[in-house]
Amino acid sequence: MKKLIPCLFALVSFASCSTAEVGSNAHASHAPVAHDSVVECGLYNGMTKESTVLATLSSGTQVQVTDTVDQYFVKARLTKDGKTLSGYMYRTCFASK
Template identity: 45%
Template sequence: MKNLLWMALLGSACATSKDDVAVIPHRAEPVERQTNTQCGLYTTASTQSEMLTTVDSGARVLVLDSTNAYFVRASLSKDGKTVTGYMFRACLARR
């Protein structure tokens, strides 16, 4: 019974990934990407956290970490300052 429950939980976790979300390989070095929509850059990997800035559609961002399932850690230059925070993976354009 426990094995069945475990398999059901594991299966539901795998089923939550979406095909329409940008696929970003896990790499040690930062990767430059472009956004496909206007998006927020947050202080933590949560929409409940403070929004640092708004990232415009077509902006170039440097993806620093992509290990989170829904967010990437990104850095960008805005108004002459470098801002680093977290944004939704779905905001990034497909390659």
Template identity: 45%
Template sequence: MLLLLLTHLLFAQQPAATAQIPPLAQKAADRTTGTVCCLYTRPSTQSPMLSIVPVGAQVQVTDSANNAYFVYAQFSKKGKVLSGYMYRACLSAAP
């Protein structure tokens, strides 16, 4: 009982937590491909291929935290925006 009372007194004097929670969504980053790469529907080479991304193409990486090998990217081909997964290694070094 004494321990419960001391715990209550200890927590009652602590200020409320005011830390900022970082946003879950990352900012999209424009990147350039360094090699020919494929855009897949899922983060697996066994999934259907959406398109072949040529060398030097601009892609917009929207999510890179979910997988060590793949990034979620958007690529524009003939005026149509394709969204899918591509190998992280296909991207050239970040500026």
């Protein structure tokens, strides 16, 4: 019984640290970040092989990355010919940081 109490205390301490860490990440800023494409890329309306190309971007085109969707795609927004387009781009379109 005497050994059980310190173990429970350690477990509760660990759980509270994990909870605090998750809570602090919940308040992170999700503002769009400007990035320049490093190669010619497409802006797609989805994340599948059947997705339509909304726009083709040349190297050096600036886009606003609004979300990191998964390990392959980011959600991006750009203005082309006076119209704002939103879609998905491959992460490989940008230089790694």
